[in-house]
Amino acid sequence: MKTVIKNGLVYQNGELLHLDVLIDGKKISAIGENLSAEKTIDAAGMLVTPGLVDVHVHYRDPGQTYKEDIETGSCAALHGGFTTVCAMPNVIPVPNTPELMKKMVTNNQERGSVHIFQYGPVTIDETSDKIPDYAALKKAGAIALSNDGHGVQSAQVMYKAMEKAKENNLIIAAHAQDDSLFNHGVINEGEKAQELNLPEISELAETTQIARDLLLAEKTGVHYHICHVSTKTSLDLVRTAKKRGVHVTCEVAPHHLLLADSDIPTDDPYYKMNPPLRSKEDKEALLQGLIDGTVDMIATDHAPHAKNEKTGSMKTAAFGITGSETAFGSLYTKLVKTGKLKLERLLELMTKNPAQIFNLKTGIIEPGQEADIAIFDINHKKKLLEEDYQSKAVNTPFTGESFFGETVKTIVSGEVKYER
Template sequence: MTILIKEGRVLDPETKRDEICDVLIDGDRITRVDSGIETEAERIIDAKGCYVMPGFIDLHVHLRDPGLEYKETLTTGGRAAVKGGVTTVCAMPNTKPVIDNGVKVKEVMERAKRESLTNVIQLGAVTVGQEGKELADIRGMAKNGCHAISEDGKSVMNASLYRKGMNLAKEEGLAVFAHCEDITMVEGGVMNADKKAEKLGLKGITNAVEDVIVARDILLAKETGVRLHLCHCSTKDSIKMLGLAKEEGLDVTGEVCPHHFILSTDDITKDDGNYKMNPPLRSKEDVEAIKEGLRNGTVDVIATDHAPHAEAEKNRSMKLAAFGIVGLETSAALTYTELVETGIITPMQMAEKMSWNPAKILGLHDRGSVSEGKIADVVIFDPEKEYTIDKNTFLSKGKNTPFHGRKVKGEVVCTIAGGRIVYEGGKIID
């Protein structure tokens, strides 16, 4: 199919193009980006007043498939993704069974080609069953295209075993995605350790629970030379240590999530399970440090940690609720509203942190850019559209969000994945 996108503001972080022009797509590739393209096309899309950006790449998504399909599936997660302009997701391996060998990686990715509208990269676990006792089939998973290993949902507490896994990942050209949490220090905590936790009568999780493992993992990455990506950084010291690692020239990157750069414990007014996530919402001081890290380039990536749960698992006290928040359908609008509109980052930096940088981290050389020869993953985003987030309209099975009822600005109006229009005008295009 040929698609001609007319007169949008093209934002391409790779070429630094930021201008009103046209984009021609033929089949699954972008074939021309220029002003005043005059040619016949099967579809012509008027993008006046809109940004035309590379499709977003979310490095941190829980699709819950296989084994937890009542929370999410490859199909529902894929629909939620393209509604949010996300054309590639990294699926975390903490499913049932855990994705810990090459056969399982291959099975999910082959199913995803049939069942999901977004491109799915299945990540592999670091240890068998994520039990922290023996290394998973890292070579087999690399052979089948996992791109990175992660023990997400927990940390590998055995540093010696983790170092061995890092060395194998380095040999296989894989990144290590680190969920930084010293489980021995959590001690039953369910939210940030501060006066609000005391007021609500809830056990707290200190910043050190994250910071101790951030420091350890950076030091292990320095020793092994592996490419380390720090997931969902939430504390001021995590951002500080990420910056120090970069100053030293280490191959270390970091991501933050919209809930961590927008909300703090000040926003928790009652014991509500929809505000329970891991890591927890932190202090305003941590939020400001995250924003500064985004502004100055210390933070490379905006990801969601999309973690859908059934309603009964979230609509309860934080003492009993599951950890997690959905984000695929809200991340673009929240990022634009809270970061671009406020001048913390530019529209180009939004495209960089949501697409180009994730592509580089994964080694996806043909994605993350609106330029000739690249895979035609494109999002058309209207920066002027204002609306209120309504969880009841989510395509994800998960409705667990503290952002329900929040006014935002900026909406995905069209998503093109691999040269195919998969979302347009508020509707999924199967």
């Protein structure tokens, strides 16, 4: 049966236009005016976009499914308007072998309600100095490599990993963290850390490893992608490297764009994430990076935890914040509605760019494309309530705030998978 989405403001080819979108089976068959079909979705007053794309989620499946699993993670994605996600390999067991990778890919496809692509590890178990068989992992379905949650501590190991990744045409998506400078901290170094008497994390833990890796990437020619960039210095390094012709891309997480360490009210574990919330100067630099093109995409780093793991003090609580269900609304409300960022640019950063950079065949609304579409209500505010979350986890400080941009419908391969 054909379905037409009518009367919506459609994001297409970098523009916002009042168009109809015709869906035939799993595909978009036409875009234009005065289209008709057996079934009509009236999107009057709504924003119609390609399904959002998130290259950085943690689904904890297998091994820690009490925090999240494939079903709840993908339901959270749908609730946020995401139709495509890339899942990190910090699960138990880590998919070090093609057998484990195939098992995860099959699990993602059979149980997920969105398109879920799977990372393999840069090193075996994410923390060793041994490199797995990248060719075999790629053949088994790995779309990229990451030790997310862990920086590669040895420059020699990272150099070898980059050489092998380049040979196999795989992206290395790095969590940049020098453990000797991270020093068991829990909050950004500065006045807020001192006020709350909490162990500090130097920005050098991030920036020095990025500087090292950019030189290694320049030498090897690998596509080096930096996860959750959080400091002004990091962006300056990326900007310079891009001018030098290094094949580098980077992402920024919504929480680093919207919150600074000075916004942390008390020793509250819901504000504990890695990298930590940085200074106001860093936050402003990240926004500038979105505007000037240094930042290539926004990715949530959706990191669900059980409630008991996010209680007490930051000193003992787990690192991480959920993001799938709050990303679009919070960014639209706090950046677009305030005039800090154009809506077209926000959508480019959350759809077309991540899809193109990671070679995922989605992220645009075009005839012949898979019908992965999100419809958002950008004219009415909705209060975020814990009971509305589809994730198993509620660890976000945004709960209780009211945002524009509630998801009305999420369509995956032509099928409505979420409806308000």
